[in-house]
Amino acid sequence: MTLLAYVARRLVFVLPQLLGIMFVSFMLVKLIPGDPAVMMLGPFATDEGLARLRAELGLDRSVIEQFGIYVMRVLQGDLGTSWQTTLPVTTDLAQRFPATLELVTLSLALALAIGIPVGIAGARDKSGVLRRIADYYGLLAGSLPDFWFALVLIFVFYTMLGIVPAPLGRLDFTIIPPPTITGSLLIDSAVTGNWSAFANAAGHLVLPVLTLGLINAGPILKMTQSTMERMLQAEFSGYAEMCGLPRKVVVRKALRNALPSIVTIVSVLYGFLIGGAVLVEIVFSWGGAGQYAVQGVLNADLNPVLGFVLYSAILSLIIYLIVDLIYFAIDPRTR
């Protein structure tokens, strides 16, 4: 099977998958108690006012009908409007989704930079100090709540030491943001040569990235360590040792064989963190997509929630496709 045919076949399935995700999330969202009309008009709304608004929003129709209308609109590129921001959901997400992506991507890069080397070191010497450090790290990272850890970091580095900017968003208010090209402040300011904005955005990223990176290095470390251990005990490693290959080569072979598992855990974490980073986003007033969706849920503002789910689903499907292509590249048995 050629690569192109494989990708094409995968893409054919994307549409029904998305439709299914939309249906389930629509139904779940409808289960959330709270009447949007009441929320929008406030406590002093008249009964006929509420009825008129419900009819306008289509809330008087059956759920299935509502879903049909929603899907038709989505197909035209209209995700509805958020009554909280009074902006189209697509406009809101265009700003917030990249904010979350930037945060999550950098955090995962940090998590990988910590988790993989420490995991390998832990697997290599099974009774040494590094192994014990790796074990404690995994335990600690798994048990610390990320928002609490974020608060500790803010207390130490902002309140006590004052070496990072205030946890109030992605840029200081005094800095003029770069024009939106990709939505990532780092990339946009670098492309436009706006280095003061770049430095400021980078400063704001330090603590949230540290928080999510240090916490999520835990599962990556654990996965790397256990898979590496298994690979180092695998028959091919024993045979490589029997052939007198240097330890370095044996470890490299084992790592290559452990790579698919590591790629898998990273892809799962990536999809999870798009929404899972929300508590950290709130702590740092990040204005990210997760935060946006949670506010939507709390205020019966349903369009942002559905829009967020749809965007996350598309992103996850893209990630899984990329992961499969990576498998293709690294494991000849899948070809």
Place this chain on the structure above:
Amino acid sequence: MTAPQRLDDRPGDAVQAAPLLDIRGLTVAFPRFGAKSVAALRDIDLTVRKGEVIGLVGESGSGKTMLARSIMQLIPEPGRIDRGRIEFAGQDLRALAPEELRQMRGRDIAMIISNPRGELDPLQTVGQQIGNVLKAHMGMGPRQIRDRVMELLRQVSIPAPERRINAWPHELSGGMAQRVVMAIALACSPKFIISDDATSGLDVTVQAQVLDLMRDLVIARGTSLLFITRDIGVTAHFCDRVAVIYAGQIVETAPRASFFEDPQHPYTLLLLSAFAQDARLRRYWLGNFTAQRTEGVAAAGCAFAARCVRAEARCLAETPVLRETKPGHFARCHFPVER
């Protein structure tokens, strides 16, 4: 290749007197928590001379593989050598540093394994896996490696080597994978090769091809071979000398002719008759081997006593030593079988 087709066709000086591998009193034990440690090998004496092919026969769990791993100095945890000496080419292997041992493995002593498709790295091509060894031990560059790999693939009779060099392990048949492993073993022209049950996973016709190939290559190069197998019949047309291992002990070792014509140890007789297809042959070996079964055997004494039809009181009380019963023929038995 113009290799001699039979062992006996080798020039008279093919097997030299000087020992290449000399094992004396090797005992390997596995300590157990809060219990007596288990001996996997007990008091092994084995000498392999230059150019000699030795068959090592034994049932599952008798210590065949443990002996191979002891020679490679790769005893699985928590096993360790309690006593004994392993000398290879005049060097005491137990005294070598880990890095020296690593360099020795694959270069001076190579191993042919039994489950090549499970033991080859699934993510490296045939060429890369052979190349690894050449790079690690011979310091060859990419061009040299490629030439040498092609040469090796041809030597182990792999058809279309220019295609196979880029094949992945999962694309190989069992016989092909076995040839690749053989090419890896031969890559650095080692002095000594251990074949650990190498052909057991193959079907009979492929097994015969691989055995013929192994014999040709070994004889042509004058490499010493320790041929570990469960199939005593294979050793008959393969080995200069045969050793039988039982419960971690060598119970009999003899030159091939003497071994098959005049087996001394009761266990050897049982092994031989188990493999004999011909009823007359079985009668020949079991001829005067029909004594009473002894019951109620204790753990002390001869390890085989519990299963031996000839066991007597002495066998239960006193551990026999490996002694020369005929010139060059050793058996670990108080009452070697007489013909």
